[in-house]
Amino acid sequence: MYQDVILDHYKHPHGRGLRDGDAEVHHVNPTCGDEITLRVRLDADTIADVSYEGQGCSISQASASVLNELLVGKELTEASKVQETFLELMQSKGKIEPDDAMEEILEDAVAFAGVSKYPARVKCALLSWMAWKDATAQALGEGTGRKTA
Amino acid sequence: MYQDVILDHYKHPHGRGLRDGDAEVHHVNPTCGDEITLRVRLDADTIADVSYEGQGCSISQASASVLNELLVGKELTEASKVQETFLELMQSKGKIEPDDAMEEILEDAVAFAGVSKYPARVKCALLSWMAWKDATAQALGEGTGRKTA
Amino acid sequence: MTPLPGLLDTEAIRKDFPVLDRVVHDCKRLVYLDNAATSQKPRQMLDALNAYCERHNSNVHRGVHVLAEEATALYEGARDKVAAFINAPSRDEVIFTKNASESLNLVANMLGWADEPYRVDHETEIVITEIEHHSNIVPWQLLSQRTGAKLKWFGLTDEGRLDLSNLEEIITPKTKIVSFVLVSNILGTVNPVEAIVRRAQEAGALVLIDASQAAPHMVLDVQALQADFVAFTGHKMCAPTSIGLLWGRQELLEDLPPFLGGGEMIETVSMHSSTYAPAPHKFEAVTPPIAQAVGLGAAVDYLSAIGMERIEAHEHAITEYAVRRFQEVPDLRIIGPTTAEDRGAAISFTLGDIHPHDVGQVLDGQGIAVRWTPLRAPSLPAVRNSSDHASVVLSVLHAG
């Protein structure tokens, strides 16, 4: 589960820190206490920035870093596809062995495949992704999202 | 358990009906709904009368009849001894085989020995005896007794 | 003796219940008819319970070790099974409690502490019926005493059916909650859900159905019932004691306040205040009945494998037979419906003026386990007008 890629992201997070954004959310993983505050800035249909602050285990922190690396600069539709693929992988209970197609979409995020075997940790891995989804919906004016704090 | 003596007392109860008394109590066996209203009349230290009305199973009704037969006319100290012996027998869980000495004290009431094997029925057998004890204490001015209704 | 007419292979089913091998009182083979009080436990459930306690036991939700993952999966898996069993729209609507009594008290307490429009207070009314189990009477008496709300109830007809002739007077716009039993544990009657629910909806009242005696015996479909809450209990449906259930509509579970406070039902806690986890966890202060839920999951699998439709049809056939034959016994009087129509398999009867305590004892001497119940409160018309004060209840489960 502790792939080098994950530990790298944990030790050297991408794009950490809070910068200007169109929407901000704060999410908590209630069963473990991981937290994230995340902002999304959109430029028309493109994700101009995802900035965040948080604390928690290596999985939740590395996942936020991977998210930043993967999604910033992408069009929203494309980003949604990445998010859905990641969700699918994480909900697979270790049963999906990522193929090339998936690897192309998820890049570093395929390293999380092993995490999907541990239900308690899946929530850590998904925390920033759920926050991103909520913040984006909010930035697009689709309601305020579910804030868990 | 259903000895002829018990069934006889059930069908032909002794001293049933409410007559004058120095104290009255009403007891209920909450787990089964048997009820008794019982009055005691004392003549100095002697039990002049125990009168009662009630409803319930054969065990509770026969036991009240036996009580009337045994206690009326006795001195209080003697009656208390009967009551205590009956209590001891009923709490024996079927382990006491009444000997002659006990039979002398309890007379017909030894027929209840079999009932002591059935904890749920012990309460039925003891209902009138507990009521008598309370009513007597009350008649003697020792507080009001525990009324359960 | 001619075999009872039925549709299930009762000899095979008997073998699933180890207790039915017992001989009692000098070689009488046990005949267990006290299913209205609690059911016996099939081998399949016992094995699942034992495997859990012996191999997978752990606290749930919070651990980071193998056992915690396994226990959580088994516990939440049981919730999925129950949700499917009752056709719940969402698994998150299934709350594990300790028994049906707690489920019923939970709703009563929620409504006492709720905000408008659910709040029960001195200007509002609570409706129950005269044929409720004590566990569906006392919580409402307490709520009524504590809030000043008025407690009202439906009476019974002489045949032991709910008397709905004054439906509109009893359920009014002041009514906040109507709580009633689906199948009576005393009379066996199946109550007319639709008429009551329709009137309650019209009046804007919530509906709670006590399905404790229904869940083990018939298809229970919470969507078809159209109630807001349904309570039932594990130990009457082949599961262990100390597990009860409350199904509730999701919006309500979100809006209503919690009942027991504690670990896992919270999201964040400071010394000053807390926020609550979403349902079902909001209503499950740790530690939940983990082993018992696993047992219940296995019990639900067991019942489903036989098939609830088949169980229902089988019991109907047996009940038809039993009420007919019972009436052939001199001096035996059935309390409650004397036909199998709209009635469950619990049959109450009196035998002449022999006290039921004695009838029960004599049956026990034959190895036949029944229960008896004092019938004075709530008073039944059938009893009020006679010298009977109690009756023997026997309830035939599929495995009877």
Place this chain on the structure above:
Amino acid sequence: MTPLPGLLDTEAIRKDFPVLDRVVHDCKRLVYLDNAATSQKPRQMLDALNAYCERHNSNVHRGVHVLAEEATALYEGARDKVAAFINAPSRDEVIFTKNASESLNLVANMLGWADEPYRVDHETEIVITEIEHHSNIVPWQLLSQRTGAKLKWFGLTDEGRLDLSNLEEIITPKTKIVSFVLVSNILGTVNPVEAIVRRAQEAGALVLIDASQAAPHMVLDVQALQADFVAFTGHKMCAPTSIGLLWGRQELLEDLPPFLGGGEMIETVSMHSSTYAPAPHKFEAVTPPIAQAVGLGAAVDYLSAIGMERIEAHEHAITEYAVRRFQEVPDLRIIGPTTAEDRGAAISFTLGDIHPHDVGQVLDGQGIAVRWTPLRAPSLPAVRNSSDHASVVLSVLHAG
């Protein structure tokens, strides 16, 4: 590896726990140190539980048949065992609940609905501490919100002990109830009962002690504690889930109102009102946790056969050893007392800045089951002033 120093034959005791034979994650033999969350179950308890479910299962108190008599005797027999285990003056003071959380909520609710002099209302105060389990915080927050009573608490010293320097300011004549944990599930600290009880008695406040983490590990004597109520839980002391305990002084149990309403907790019921059975039944709406109580009785027998004094001494020796060796690990910091004095066997620690979730996962990979806990609320001084936000808790039970 040198064997841990202790007084018990741990190899023999290990054999009583079937789960400890398990191998996990590629041939690692399970090491279960998550006893603060829940204990594992010895064969002796499993056998009693299974025998009950398989041979004697019945509802209690009301049946007139063999099984009902047996089940009632076993259930009430378990009450006797628990009463003896905690040195209760009377068996009728032992109430079976579903878990410690329910026991704590029960007291909070009783006090909210009580008459004077017990009643908690907006002119009164409730006292807890900063080191309570959520189950001893949230019930009091709810009670405080619902009654307007003020919630106050003791803070902690930098060593993680209760700060009693302002004892007289916190517990005042306005205080109605003081509720605190005997042994902390997080820090392992054993709290100074005597000083708190003395002050509470002076102020006329009731005392509730949460002994959930004490009952499995040391001699629990409710008379020596001099509290009014003591709550604890079965699943942490070798019994199944879904059974909790509340001991309370008899006079209080008589005077205080009931909590859950239902069958068996009543004496008489009419549609208008009910009278309640005497304690303990007043607080046990049917159906109680029968099988679980039987299991608890067997668990109590099991622990008593080993001997609670010996268990306590053994754990003390192990804790002494463990806190010493732990401190030799680079970057490992114990949260809570660093000596074995006045501390139980639960040890919380952080390891450098590695998140405890990760520490727990790595230990799991080695077959070692621990738990981890976010430590933010209630905030501990030791944590408040550092960058740590959680710690790993491992709790060594006698069978560890």
